[in-house]
Amino acid sequence: MNDKHYLRLRFSGLSTTQIYQLLNFAPTFMLANELEQRSILQQFLTTLKSKNKENIYQLFEKFDLVQLQQQLQAWHINYITIDQHTYPPLLREIHNPPFILFYRGNLNVIKSPQTLAIIGSRKATDYTWHTLQQFFPSFKKHNLTIVSGLAYGADKMAHQFALFYKMPTIAVLGFGHLNHYPQSTQNVRNKIEATGIVISEYIPNAKPYKYHFPERNRIISGLSRGVFITEATEKSGTCITTNCALEQNREVYVLPGPIFNKMTEGNLRSAQEGAKIIRSVEDILEDYI
Template identity: 55%
Template sequence: MYQKQYLRLLYSGLTTQQIYKLINQFPNFFTINNSKQTSALRGFLTTTKINNYHKPLQKFISLDDSDIAQHLYQSQVSTISIDHTAYPQILKEITDPPFILFYRGQRDLLHNIQTIAIVGSRKASAYTTKVLQNLYPAFKNHGLTVVSGLAKGADHIAHQLALDYRIPTIAVLAFGHLVHYPKETLCTRKTMEQIGVVISEYPPFQPVRKYHFAQRNRLISGLAKGLFITESTIKSGTQITVDCALDQNRDVYVAPGDMFNVLTQGNMYMAQQGAKVVLSAKDILIDYMEN
């Protein structure tokens, strides 16, 4: 319903969280005329003390819907707005779902309801591969879809093996579609853009920003019914995704750990905090069959 206006705000430089704050301050923002929208946005940007607030304001004033549409076409990026029937219902359950999903690939995969997020260390060992090779045949037989973040290490292994086993897989980027990081996962991403789906909440031109990765993690867990950790250290970015999953009332699973292995000490800590230790695929699938 408001897709063009969502896009205009995002292309102006506002984040998903800032748009929520704007709507909270001006609940009728999307139903007022352009002049009043400009005044409302000026007031919001001023009162929230956003640095260089005049830049997003000027972009909002000057942006044309047709220019945005042309840019998306040239970027070979499609969009789904939060009020569209194609938007994944499970993602609407989280606190701050993106107003727009920018994507390349098979949109229908976003309708799959039997989804599991798989994350772990960027320094993942052969243990991650062995664990997933053990689980994936059962995941395939039960129609699960794998969600991850296309980072190097565990994320990359999760996507690669999903492709090998012909399991549907969804990647969530922490930047726009015209950018890629890290280079090690680019080939896998290109394959996923053909037979999987790659999504982002950021416009195609958005560069890599460190804080985007933490924001991205809430979408990885938000798109899934459960989160599985293959390997993690005590202090790692994986814990951010676990916190997101818990806030979203998702189940958290961990592979068994070796107390002498730094890469699985985080797994054991999460198990102490209540995560379910997975000894076979049944430990996960029993929860999926019950729902």
């Protein structure tokens, strides 16, 4: 198993992308012995434009798996790696899937094949709320698992409806489990950790850096058979998820809206790019039968 190597590289400070670069640089890295791995890593670090090269190597040298596992246990944080059978099969299909997923909650939730991501603007209006209010009884009837990103607005509404209807829900963080953003969704997150699952590709103390959220969005769509966009401005982060979903060959659903409404400009753009315009909940559910 490569679990130890994945953990060691992530906690040394290498990102998921950098680990892929390392494995392209040295395809035999995982099979190498300790001394060979150190030598390979030193050579690889010379190719990176990073100010943390020295620190990465030092952390790699000092890595203690037993100590780390004890610390994760104290934080009530578990993990799965891409080599394990419990890793979500849909996520494994995407380009450069995360090697490790850290989680709190019920791991069985991510085994569902009936996953639907629901995303939208942080400034989502009553249009989102009323649509979800109408659609969720049917989502419940068809045993869907709801995926979203715990942001304020549409994400929060999606998780709230899932919790209300006692449906499984997956929250994907753009930071480590020891942090939270925004604070307005902390209570929702606590409830999801008790009944659903909260996952992150970032090590537990990773802060919510701006560049993390586009990376997180590829996981939201990657976990899902389809992505439902309720409202999105033309340049919103939601459109990043839409692009990820289309690249991952996921079905994308969007609510229609007037051309003069900024809150649905992104929806119309997505429709032009291949998203399916939704007139009723059946337009989504026909793909889940």
